[in-house]
Amino acid sequence: MQAVANLMTGGSSGPKYLTGDKSSIDGFIDKFDVFLFDCDGVLWSGDHLFERVPATIQMLRDKGKQLVFVTNNSTKSRADYKKKFDSMGISANEEEVFGSSYSAAVYIARILKLEPPKNKVYVLGESGVEQELQAENVPYCGGTDPLLRREMLPEDFRHVADGSLLDDDVAIVLTGLDYHPSYLKYALGMAYLRRGAKFLATNIDSTLPSAGSLFPGAGSTSAPLIKATGQEPLALGKPSQAMMDAIEGKFQFDRKKACMIGDRLNTDIQFGIEGGLGGTLCVLTGVSKKEEFLEKGAQVVPSAYVDELGDLLG
Numbered sequence: 001m002q003a004v005a006n007l008m009t010g011g012s013s014g015p016k017y018l019t020g021d022k023s024s025i026d027g028f029i030d031k032f033d034v035f036l037f038d039c040d041g042v043l044w045s046g047d048h049l050f051e052r053v054p055a056t057i058q059m060l061r062d063k064g065k066q067l068v069f070v071t072n073n074s075t076k077s078r079a080d081y082k083k084k085f086d087s088m089g090i091s092a093n094e095e096e097v098f099g100s101s102y103s104a105a106v107y108i109a110r111i112l113k114l115e116p117p118k119n120k121v122y123v124l125g126e127s128g129v130e131q132e133l134q135a136e137n138v139p140y141c142g143g144t145d146p147l148l149r150r151e152m153l154p155e156d157f158r159h160v161a162d163g164s165l166l167d168d169d170v171a172i173v174l175t176g177l178d179y180h181p182s183y184l185k186y187a188l189g190m191a192y193l194r195r196g197a198k199f200l201a202t203n204i205d206s207t208l209p210s211a212g213s214l215f216p217g218a219g220s221t222s223a224p225l226i227k228a229t230g231q232e233p234l235a236l237g238k239p240s241q242a243m244m245d246a247i248e249g250k251f252q253f254d255r256k257k258a259c260m261i262g263d264r265l266n267t268d269i270q271f272g273i274e275g276g277l278g279g280t281l282c283v284l285t286g287v288s289k290k291e292e293f294l295e296k297g298a299q300v301v302p303s304a305y306v307d308e309l310g311d312l313l314g
């Protein structure tokens with residue numbers, strides 16, 4: 001069991017607690033050339049920026065480190081995130097952002113490569129997904145369409161059942177965090193899946209950390225369709241290694257010289273460990289608690305951890 005546990009850990013010994021230990025912090029940072037950052041729960045909680053994050057990012061840039069921001073939050077596109085970074089005073093450019101909406105769009109456009117016109121995507125999610133699909137020239141419907149944000153009428157049942165409310169070019173159902181779910185949107189998604197559409201998800205996180213609390217995550221968007229159809233989506237966000245492969249392909253780095261920094265064990269830390277990165281750092285300002293990886297027999301254990309990202313300033 002220990003051997004298996006070690007497979008999912010950052011190494012053979014337990015995680016190193018770095019907060020307050022300047023020499024260990026410096027030694028940890030010096031081991032890596034690249035830092036992959038989770039966003040929600042590490043840099044901020046909703047619109048609340050965690051203390052010393054901008055200074056920490058700048059310190060790593062001053063040390064010549066390559067930074068990649070890897071978020072499962074599909075509600076925003078890379079351009080939207082650039083605006084958020086700017087508003088938070090965090091030095092970052094659009095090309096350094098790799099979100100699950102971009103990961104899904106690239107997978108659909110460059111891996112699935114379905115033949116037009118039968119390549120349309122029915123989206124259950126926000127504009128971040130739509131923007132990235134558009135950037136990859138992938139046709140889509142649903143998403144933020146205001147006509148779907150209404151109650152299900154008796155004639156809707158008939159028109160979904162007889163197919164007149166469906167788009168015959170839809171070949172994929174893609175779910176992401178959707179702040180505007182409706183029974184009508186789910187009924188359409190189920191109908192497309194029953195017709196044989198592929199079931200994809202930008203991510204299936206159970207919760208969304210925001211305002212210092214937890215809210216329904218992207219997994220709450222795909223859950224009704226999983227329950228109704230018995231099908232499971234292919235998730236293209238963390239911890240999917242399709243996402244890690246795409247990131248390595250785009251940024252060209254040595255995985256052994258890269259560190260994943262995250263707040264959630266079953267996405268961020270698992271993503272880094274399964275990706276064979278040189279190390280993982282868990283930050284305790286988001287979803288996971290240290291007890292989860294310090295307990296005996298813990299399945300996913302980071303290489304090291306800090307109370308908050310700013311502790312890396314020593």
Ligand SMILES: O=C(O)[C@H](O)[C@H](O)COP(=O)(O)O
Nearest residue numbers: 039040071072073208217218
């Ligand atoms: O439910 C979700 O989509 C996730 O909680 C959220 O978006 C995670 O974002 P990340 O921590 O990967 O930046």
